[in-house]
Amino acid sequence: MFDALAERLEDAWKKLRGQDKISQANIQDALKEVRRALLSADVNLQVVKKFVADVETTAMGADVIAGVRPDQQFIKIVYDELVQVMGESNVPLAKADTSPTIVLMAGLQGTGKTTATAKLALHLGKENRSCLMVATDVYRPAAIDQLVTLGEQINIPVFEMGTDTNPVEIACQGVAHAKETGVDTVIIDTAGRLQIDAEMMAELAQIKDNVKPDEVLLVVDAMTGQEAATLTHTFNQQIGITGAILTKLDGDTRGGAALSVRQVSGQPIKFVGVGEKVEALQPFYPDRMASRILGMGDVLTLVEKAQEEIDMADAAQMQEKMLNAQFDFSDFLKQMRLLKNMGSLGGLMKLMPGMGKLSSDQLEKGEGKLKQTEAMINSMTAEERRNPDLLAGSPSRRRRIARGSGHSEREVSSLISEFTKMRSLMKQMGQGQMGGLPGMGGMGGMGGMGDMFGGGMGNRASQGWRGSGPTKKKKKAKKKKGFGQL
Structure with a gap:
């Protein structure tokens, strides 16, 4: 949804990168890209004309905000105009004074x-x-x-x-x-x-x-x-x-x-x-x-989806288990099934900031990884699910799980290793040893949990709202980027 429009609009931001401020000269190329993006999205021509004119008027009259680059300021202006065009606020369904x-x-x-x-x-x-x-x-x-x-x-x-x-x-x-x-x-x-x-x-x-x-x-x-x-x-x-x-x-x-x-x-x-x-x-x-x-995601809708499925008492109990390193495979399986009830993996990823540009191949790989993980957990005994440490030192148990799930022993060992790392990270968080999670990098990877869901998908969350990974040369600069700072 809106992938093509988001990509075309990103071309507009690029026109203003490296500029000191928004001016009549440098904004024209950006406005042309916005116009092309909206027309390509099949937006009504009159709406496009008014939208571009309003963006230009606002941009030229905008005060320069210290520490905010022109492209970031322009994104904020476009965001505000998009909200204006679509109606500013939610209009709830009417309810009659007398039923029905x-x-x-x-x-x-x-x-x-x-x-x-x-x-x-x-x-x-x-x-x-x-x-x-x-x-x-x-x-x-x-x-x-x-x-x-x-x-x-x-x-x-x-x-x-x-x-x-x-x-x-x-x-x-x-x-x-x-x-x-x-x-x-x-x-x-x-x-x-x-x-x-x-x-x-x-x-x-x-x-x-x-x-x-x-x-x-x-x-x-x-x-x-x-x-x-x-x-x-x-x-x-x-x-x-x-x-x-x-x-x-x-x-x-x-x-x-x-x-x-x-x-x-x-x-x-x-x-x-x-x-x-x-x-x-x-x-x-x-x-x-x-x-x-x-491309900034929609966290509020994601939270509402979760609230529909999550029992708050269960959530509090689960949090306690996580922070005390008592989270086991049964709990993990329960969370995976909860995720399924919330919708497709692809749909959920698009609601997360920085995840909107995951390719269909990446999403397919993530879906496959979830199914693989569920199959391996289903092949464990009840005792093994409750006590994952039993599996760490028992090759025979891992072989049995591999045969039962139709996967290799190496894949089972990888699951157990990643799960152990994740529990360790959760325990550190509970003891306040992590010093925060700058850039959401820790949360994105979940101590290796991202790899459990398809080859490091989780790490995309730490790569900025545009969803494109920084090169080594640009890592320092990337920390300063992001719409959230506006």
Whole structure:
């Protein structure tokens, strides 16, 4: 996501490196690169023109900050403008004063509207809001069955009346049923078309007039670029929407939709779909998205993902074990499975500062390393997991684990060695012997744990937010770099 845009923007920063300050002369090349980057990302032309003009105006009027290089200052200006373009702040879903809150879902076929309906219902369920999904798409084959199946998967009821009933009647009956059963939120999945047509708009307008929704959310495919913004604008003009859900943001999207929707349509992006799984829906935060676009990661979203999966009592107990060097292979296996529940390794890495440029080969290697480690731990006895020291001095045990896991004895020995180093590092941290973790280098490697996850992937975290490793000659200078110092 946004990889190509991030790379092109990095070319802009390079134009200002080595300069003493931002000036009318040296900023022009950087602005040209920003313009090319946005156009390549399929951002709406008018949005690009205004964005570049605003960046130039701000940059020329910016006060020189002592100790901050021009390229760093320019990055901060671009970051602020990106946030401004995408809407400044998160716009939460409305909640009616009197239940139920009614959410009308609209969109073309193929945008993932039905799946987005289920994702939204699950998201609201996590906020302790009871939901009812209403299936009014009587035209697309198996659309109702799809919503029913998704409802069973996430344990949320679906109201449907088959394919022989008028969609407006189904929507009205669904809302009435929600009122009778005390449901907090009704989400109505409507029919889509391959393209906007009069019949589709008329039906949507009828449903809207009859159920009077608190929210009308347009589901748009992020991979359509600025066309998504144009679609949002058209729906808003003809139907009146309150916001958009961008789907497929985890795909090979160039970023144009995220940067264009708010400016072109005037309506905010409220949620983004970041995967095929029904859990893969996130509220849209412009500041976090700007951080991702610029390759700085998104730590807040990462923390929220972790909070959904982690039991705080278990976390406190695990921390105590780590700092007292009592962390064992059973604990390690538990943490690995927790990581899996949070999402794909590639998705998580992109949320970490400095990790956004990991190649697909590196991520694949990391995934393979996780599977290999899990297989070896599963081949250990319960006693060996509880007491890893048993394995250090027993070649026969290591051979048995190697045979059981389908890996070599050397790989088993390497796992045990890296695990031992990691426990030693944790103990030093607990005893306050590390004197801090400058540059996150220690945390990135975790005392060799990075190698357990695919050949030193962890060390990328210490190489600056751009994710590119410094050469030996540039190491000293690199310590001074980083957006965090702004």
